[in-house]
Amino acid sequence: xxxxxxxxxxxxxxxxxxxxxxxxxxxxxxxxxxxxxxxxxxxxxxxxxxxxxxxxxxxxxxxxxxxxxxxxxxxxxxxxxxxxxxxxxxxxxxxxxxxxxxxxxxxxxxxxxxxxxxxxxxxxxxxxxxxxxxxxxxxxxxxxxxxxxxxxxxxxxxxxxxxxxxxxxxxxxxxxxxxxxxxxxxxxxxxxxxxxxxxxxxxxxxxxxxxxxxxxxxxxxxxxxxxxxxxxxxxxxxxxxxxxxxxxxxxxxxxxxxxxxxxxxxxx
Amino acid sequence: xxxxxxxxxxxxxxxxxxxxxxxxxxxxxxxxxxxxxxxxxxxxxxxxxxxxxxxxxxxxxxxxxxxxxxxxxxxxxxxxxxxxxxxxxxxxxxxxxxxxxxxxxxxxxxxxxxxxxxxxxxxxxxxxxxxxxxxxxxxxxxxxxxxxxxxxxxxxxxxxxxxxxxxxxxxxxxxxxxxxxxxxxxxxxxxxxxxxxxxxxxxxxxxxxxxxxxxxxxxxxxxxxxxxxxxxxxxxxxxxxxxxxxxxxxxxxxxxxxxxxxxxxxxxxxxxxxxxxxxxxxxxxxxxxxxxxxxxxxxxxxxxxxxxxxxxxxxxxxxxxxxxxxxxxxxxxxxxxxxxxxxxxxxxxxxxxxxxxxxxxxxxxxxxxxxxxxxxxxxxxxxxxxxxxxxxxxxxxxxxxxxxxxxxxxxxxxxxxxx
Numbered sequence: 001x002x003x004x005x006x007x008x009x010x011x012x013x014x015x016x017x018x019x020x021x022x023x024x025x026x027x028x029x030x031x032x033x034x035x036x037x038x039x040x041x042x043x044x045x046x047x048x049x050x051x052x053x054x055x056x057x058x059x060x061x062x063x064x065x066x067x068x069x070x071x072x073x074x075x076x077x078x079x080x081x082x083x084x085x086x087x088x089x090x091x092x093x094x095x096x097x098x099x100x101x102x103x104x105x106x107x108x109x110x111x112x113x114x115x116x117x118x119x120x121x122x123x124x125x126x127x128x129x130x131x132x133x134x135x136x137x138x139x140x141x142x143x144x145x146x147x148x149x150x151x152x153x154x155x156x157x158x159x160x161x162x163x164x165x166x167x168x169x170x171x172x173x174x175x176x177x178x179x180x181x182x183x184x185x186x187x188x189x190x191x192x193x194x195x196x197x198x199x200x201x202x203x204x205x206x207x208x209x210x211x212x213x214x215x216x217x218x219x220x221x222x223x224x225x226x227x228x229x230x231x232x233x234x235x236x237x238x239x240x241x242x243x244x245x246x247x248x249x250x251x252x253x254x255x256x257x258x259x260x261x262x263x264x265x266x267x268x
Numbered sequence: 269x270x271x272x273x274x275x276x277x278x279x280x281x282x283x284x285x286x287x288x289x290x291x292x293x294x295x296x297x298x299x300x301x302x303x304x305x306x307x308x309x310x311x312x313x314x315x316x317x318x319x320x321x322x323x324x325x326x327x328x329x330x331x332x333x334x335x336x337x338x339x340x341x342x343x344x345x346x347x348x349x350x351x352x353x354x355x356x357x358x359x360x361x362x363x364x365x366x367x368x369x370x371x372x373x374x375x376x377x378x379x380x381x382x383x384x385x386x387x388x389x390x391x392x393x394x395x396x397x398x399x400x401x402x403x404x405x406x407x408x409x410x411x412x413x414x415x416x417x418x419x420x421x422x423x424x425x426x427x428x429x430x431x432x433x434x435x436x437x438x439x440x441x442x443x444x445x446x447x448x449x450x451x452x453x454x455x456x457x458x459x460x461x462x463x464x465x466x467x468x469x470x471x472x473x474x475x476x477x478x479x480x481x482x483x484x485x486x487x488x489x490x491x492x493x494x495x496x497x498x499x500x501x502x503x504x505x506x507x508x509x510x511x512x513x514x515x516x517x518x519x520x521x522x523x524x525x526x527x528x529x530x531x532x533x534x535x536x537x538x539x540x541x542x543x544x545x546x547x548x549x550x551x552x553x554x555x556x557x558x559x560x561x562x563x564x565x566x567x568x569x570x571x572x573x574x575x576x577x578x579x580x581x582x583x584x585x586x587x588x589x590x591x592x593x594x595x596x597x598x599x600x601x602x603x604x605x606x607x608x609x610x611x612x613x614x615x616x617x618x619x620x621x622x623x624x625x626x627x628x629x630x631x632x633x634x635x636x637x638x639x640x641x642x643x644x645x646x647x648x649x650x651x652x653x654x655x656x657x658x659x660x661x662x663x664x665x666x667x668x669x670x671x672x673x674x675x676x677x678x679x680x681x682x683x684x685x686x687x
Binding site: 029122136150230238239240242243246249256257268 | 305525
């Protein structure tokens with residue numbers, strides 16, 4: 001009898017631990033927790049954004065007024081929000097300036113597209129994009145200077161729209177991506193911290209960017225305005241958002257590595 | 269002017285909707301792969317009556333890597349009486365021919381095919397010629413830089429016990445992932461593409477893609493369907509559609525992992541991407557309508573099939589979208605266009621990596637159990653414009669090919685391994 005009991009014991013001791021191999025593993029998933037996380041994260045952070053939106057632009061306007069001399073204050077009505085801004089008068093480029101930009105951007109495009117370009121292709125790709133935006137912009141100001149359709153006030157409004165969009169979009173995108181992880185009570189606070197960090201960074205970065213842009217329009221010229229939206233606009237916001245996402249993912253995988261058998265399971 | 273502005277805005281709306289559709293598709297795939305019931309592959313099928321297999325290895329100047337793959341294929345545990353290996357020497361000018369002859373003398377089941385003279389170069393042409401002499405019921409294909417493990421031929425070949433299977437595909441893993449930024453980025457892209465995208469499509473009975481290497485097909489079916497079109501550079505994508513349109517399916521073996529050598533140089537990657545895009549878009553021109561009209565495909569297979577066909581056109585559409593945004597900007601339509609600025613956000617979202625959204629790759633890395641690799645996700649930003657440029661150039665190439673019917677020259681991906 002004793003030996004019969006001993007056999008399975010020995011067998012169990014000798015049995016190797018079979019982990020869930022990566023080809024067939026899935027993550028443990030709780031659909032209720034998923035929905036709860038998703039709704040909670042989106043609702044809470046969207047409410048916070050809505051609650052602080054007017055105050056944020058008011059503070060930004062105050063700071064901009066102090067830093068940028070000769071700026072005037074206005075407001076933009078977005079839905080039911082009254083969003084304040086301060087902006088100094090912008091400056092149109094002279095024909096000479098535009099011509100120099102046109103020449104430089106054309107030459108750099110020719111160089112980047114030529115066989116003499118020894119730069120790495122991914123760096124070249126970005127430089128081509130930057131040169132192209134400046135080429136189009138300077139071309140416009142050389143030939144259609146009088147038709148430029150924007151004032152500094154328009155710029156401020158557009159920036160407000162863009163930044164508001166980033167604030168509203170970030171919680172949704174991150175909540176959709178992060179709510180997938182539902183295997184620990186730590187997931188919810190971890191995900192919430194990630195969204196909070198992204199929004200905080202966005203507030204500071206967005207504010208700084210506004211002041212730099214406004215300063216550029218005042219002291220340099222409108223020739224840089226397309227670059228502000230098409231190079232240093234939402235693309236940059238996307239990068240830091242993905243950075244915070246990957247940080248959260250790293251923390252999540254640390255959790256998984258510690259107790260992998262608890263969080264993985266066979267998907268068959 | 270009013271009509272022009274209307275058209276420009278209409279294009280932006282169309283593009284936004286299309287990209288949104290791709291996001292939804294990728295999100296659904298991610299959910300399915302991370303949590304859904306996974307479709308079983310055939311690895312547990314035990315059958316001594318294995319099919320005869322011909323392993324084809326197309327090679328053009330592969331002296332750096334030829335010995336490695338041949339040694340591994342020789343070490344395969346597949347019954348040798350049912351196995352033949354046909355390395356296809358496609359106009360090599362280096363020592364590839366001598367290496368193959370050396371192996372052929374040592375191992376009777378290695379039968380090299382040398383292609384020189386007027387025979388047109390290219391993988392699709394090489395495969396067509398090799399199919400004429402191959403004796404196996406099942407054809408397994410490896411590119412020359414691949415390093416197949418011992419039991420892989422059996423794992424892949426066993427799927428053909430199912431008569432509905434026309435082709436099978438394994439998972440590609442870069443062996444040189446740690447070499448530099450590019451190989452690291454390609455490594456995580458591959459994770460997303462195979463661990464999530466391919467497996468989810470297999471789970472959902474959509475269009476699983478045969479990738480032309482670490483995979484195989486049923487010889488009789490491919491011969492019956494006319495072999496490979498010499499005008500198409502991506503014979504793998506073409507075969508995928510041919511099979512599905514004729515009622516066969518492609519099985520995906522996530523368990524069959526095989527090392528490859530990822531391009532270590534951005535120039536090589538640019539050429540590879542452009543070639544893939546050119547070939548894939550040619551397949552799109554050829555199979556878009558037949559996919560819509562097919563009676564063999566379900567509704568969702570058609571939807572997935574069309575989205576998959578258009579995937580290499582997406583960067584070109586994004587490129588047009590960027591031009592469109594710039595035009596709208598200077599036409600003073602920025603207030604409306606500012607809402608389209610989110611499009612840039614979505615552009616980036618959809619174009620990071622090899623057109624897979626970041627969360628798909630991120631989830632694949634979690635499933636793989638990778639830790640530090642997740643920090644590479646934001647660095648995929650470097651590839652954003654690069655991918656748009658070279659994939660768009662491939663699209664333009666494909667359009668010119670279609671119009672001029674010019675001869676297509678195959679460009680081999682450079683190898684970086686030391687011999």
